Amino acid sequence: MSIMVEPDGSGRFGQFGGRFVPETLVPACQELEVGFREAWDDPAFRGELDHLLRTYAGRPSILTECNNLGRQLGIRLLLKREDLNHTGSHKINNVLGQALLAKRMGKKRIVAETGAGQHGVASATAAALLGLECKVYMGAVDMERQALNVFRMRLLGAQVEPAMSGSRTLKDAVNEAMRDWVATVESTHYCLGSVMGPHPYPWMVRQFHRVIGDEAREQCREATGADPDVVVACVGGGSNAIGIFSGFIDTKARLIGVEPAGGAAVGRGVPGVVHGMKSFLMQDEHGQVQEAHSISAGLDYPGVGPEHSYLAEMGRAEYPSVTDEEVIGGFSLLAKTEGIIPALECAHALAWIAREAPNMAGQTVLMNLSGRGDKDVAQMMDILK
Amino acid sequence: MTGLEAHLRTRRSEGKKLLIPYVTGGLTNWKEGIRAAVAAGADAIEVGIPFSDPVMDGPVIQDASQRALEAGATPPGILAEIPTIDVQVPIVVMLYYNTVFRTGHERFASLCRNNGVSGAIVPDLPLEESGPWCEVADAAGIETVMLAAPTAPDARLPRIAARARGFVYAVGLLGITGERDALANTATAIAGRVKAVTDKPVLVGVGVSNADQAREACRVADGVIQGASVVRRLMESGPDAVGEYIAEVRAAIDEN
Numbered sequence: 028m029s030i031m032v033e034p035d036g037s038g039r040f041g042q043f044g045g046r047f048v049p050e051t052l053v054p055a056c057q058e059l060e061v062g063f064r065e066a067w068d069d070p071a072f073r074g075e076l077d078h079l080l081r082t083y084a085g086r087p088s089i090l091t092e093c094n095n096l097g098r099q100l101g102i103r104l105l106l107k108r109e110d111l112n113h114t115g116s117h118k119i120n121n122v123l124g125q126a127l128l129a130k131r132m133g134k135k136r137i138v139a140e141t142g143a144g145q146h147g148v149a150s151a152t153a154a155a156l157l158g159l160e161c162k163v164y165m166g167a168v169d170m171e172r173q174a175l176n177v178f179r180m181r182l183l184g185a186q187v188e189p190a191m192s193g194s195r196t197l198k199d200a201v202n203e204a205m206r207d208w209v210a211t212v213e214s215t216h217y218c219l220g221s222v223m224g225p226h227p228y229p230w231m232v233r234q235f236h237r238v239i240g241d242e243a244r245e246q247c248r249e250a251t252g253a254d255p256d257v258v259v260a261c262v263g264g265g266s267n268a269i270g271i272f273s274g275f276i277d278t279k280a281r282l283i284g285v286e287p288a289g290g291a292a293v294g295r296g297v298p299g300v301v302h303g304m305k306s307f308l309m310q311d312e313h314g315q316v317q318e319a320h321s322i323s324a325g326l327d328y329p330g331v332g333p334e335h336s337y338l339a340e341m342g343r344a345e346y347p348s349v350t351d352e353e354v355i356g357g358f359s360l361l362a363k364t365e366g367i368i369p370a371l372e373c374a375h376a377l378a379w380i381a382r383e384a385p386n387m388a389g390q391t392v393l394m395n396l397s398g399r400g401d402k403d404v405a406q407m408m409d410i411l412k
Numbered sequence: 413m414t415g416l417e418a419h420l421r422t423r424r425s426e427g428k429k430l431l432i433p434y435v436t437g438g439l440t441n442w443k444e445g446i447r448a449a450v451a452a453g454a455d456a457i458e459v460g461i462p463f464s465d466p467v468m469d470g471p472v473i474q475d476a477s478q479r480a481l482e483a484g485a486t487p488p489g490i491l492a493e494i495p496t497i498d499v500q501v502p503i504v505v506m507l508y509y510n511t512v513f514r515t516g517h518e519r520f521a522s523l524c525r526n527n528g529v530s531g532a533i534v535p536d537l538p539l540e541e542s543g544p545w546c547e548v549a550d551a552a553g554i555e556t557v558m559l560a561a562p563t564a565p566d567a568r569l570p571r572i573a574a575r576a577r578g579f580v581y582a583v584g585l586l587g588i589t590g591e592r593d594a595l596a597n598t599a600t601a602i603a604g605r606v607k608a609v610t611d612k613p614v615l616v617g618v619g620v621s622n623a624d625q626a627r628e629a630c631r632v633a634d635g636v637i638q639g640a641s642v643v644r645r646l647m648e649s650g651p652d653a654v655g656e657y658i659a660e661v662r663a664a665i666d667e668n
Contacts, residue, residue, distance in 0.1 A: 049536055049559070051561035051583060053564075206468075209467075209586065209588055210585075210588065212586060213586070298513075299510050313511065315481065
């Protein structure tokens with residue numbers, strides 16, 4: 028069976044995915060699917076995107092070997108440094124692609140949701156660069172814990188709108204962005220920030236992020252002469268994980284997507300339908316979506332991208348979870364041993380590696396360091412004092 | 413009880429415009445609100461099954477859903493109460509697809525049928541995804557209403573109308589539910605486009621906010637759905653205010 032190829036005509040990865048959106052949005056999703064397919068096959072579009080990725084975002088991102096931490100854990104640890112991209116995370120890969128596509132499709136405005144603010148900052152950045160109007164929805168709770176990113180978005184000229192409903196976190200920001208899009212669909216592109224939502228988003232966003240995995244595969248072979256034994260990334264919606272997994276799907280590497288214990292959609296969820304997709308979802312017996320609780324705003328999401336549900340169901344990838352306490356340990360560990368402050372999201376992957384290292388002695392572990400921790404320093408100052 | 417579509421067609425053939433108020437199930441006094449609406453001339457009732465993430469709904473119905481959920485409302489609980497409302501018009505449930513999916517298609521259709529529900533409106537289940545549910549619903553005699561939006565290309569409308577049971581729900585504007593100052597131009601435009609391809613009843617909902625707007629919409633459409641304007645009155649003033657409002661809308665659309 029071929030995996031991580033294009034989904035079927037209905038946007039399915041196995042039983043997951045699809046396009047469960049209000050009728051108003053169906054034509055827009057269909058146009059986006061056609062528009063993306065044409066753009067992705069157009070060398071001029073790919074050339075323009077590649078140029079921006081190299082000269083603006085700073086690609087390729089480097090690969091760093093963690094000698095100190097690797098020695099301490101008894102493994103060979105490599106980090107794919109998406110934290111060094113412009114705007115501080117992997118999110119820029121997808122956003123530059125979608126913003127270019129929005130312009131190509133004649134849209135004047137983008138809306139986006141954001142959790143920790145990294146996708147919002149990337150969206151605001153791309154909008155400033157390409158001359159698009161930009162509105163970002165962010166949970167009111169997240170605006171408080173990520174105040175710096177809110178200011179950053181506003182500095183970049185975006186309007187930031189608090190999502191006041193429900194849990195006031197990422198899930199509710201997605202609801203608000205979808206409500207905006209239902210009303211503005213003729214002039215607006217919804218710049219969705221993860222491998223989730225209705226078809227073609229999960230597929231399109233994966234294609235924009237596969238550059239992470241493609242680069243890492245070459246870099247890994249160059250550094251070690253082989254493919255890694257284990258590839259690890261954190262998973263909220265799952266975009267950085269899909270990006271790096273896509274480079275290793277056809278190798279023997281174990282693929283590990285680390286979820287927060289309070290938002291373990293794959294680990295604790297059952298199939299459900301929300302935000303346009305069928306996927307694993309934390310919900311009660313009546314189908315009410317449950318609120319996720321995580322120390323990191325970026326992973327505070329009760330669902331997960333449908334391709335992850337598919338990879339989990341077929342057993343190709345594993346989705347363990349870590350507690351907030353373990354995450355705090357992972358955050359400090361990388362800072363102290365390697366001089367790199369990771370985003371709290373990535374600290375989930377580090378926490379899993381630190382916990383499981385005894386079972387991986389001597390193995391090569393590649394981790395996607397998808398974002399830098401500057402945004403989390405104020406929050407961690409409160410937690411660690 | 414005759415079916416939803418048969419009932420609406422009969423009313424239409426009597427020269428009446430069709431009026432369907434929406435009430436969020438589980439809200440304080442929701443059953444009294446429904447009785448008041450029926451007494452004031454409603455032709456059918458739409459009962460909202462509250463969902464945690466109602467993406468097609470604006471602030472009023474979001475608030476109502478939240479309140480109902482906090483009061484302990486559940487889909488089977490609301491469905492079980494429907495027979496006790498004891499009104500002589502068809503009841504249609506409006507709900508998001510995860511409620512059906514999580515319950516199970518067969519089980520949900522049985523729950524509807526056993527509690528006297530005639531139809532279902534599932535706003536996040538578009539044509540392309542509707543097959544599995546509609547097959548089960550058809551077999552159980554539950555009429556699934558399809559939505560037609562202003563963004564639909566002409567070629568899509570006959571397919572939506574063909575799949576629709578009960579009536580076709582013409583979405584009055586680009587946007588979510590809620591009251592607006594004026595009826596959008598899209599409301600009569602989409603009603604006219606749908607009427608041109610089907611003889612099934614065509615009702616406009618979303619953004620039809622008062623008696624004047626309902627009258628305007630009914631110049632083209634067979635009828636209107638009244639959602640946020642009803643739910644807001646129920647929450648602010650109670651069932652009597654719902655009855656008065658529905659009587660006012662009834663009078664306005666009957667003038668056409």
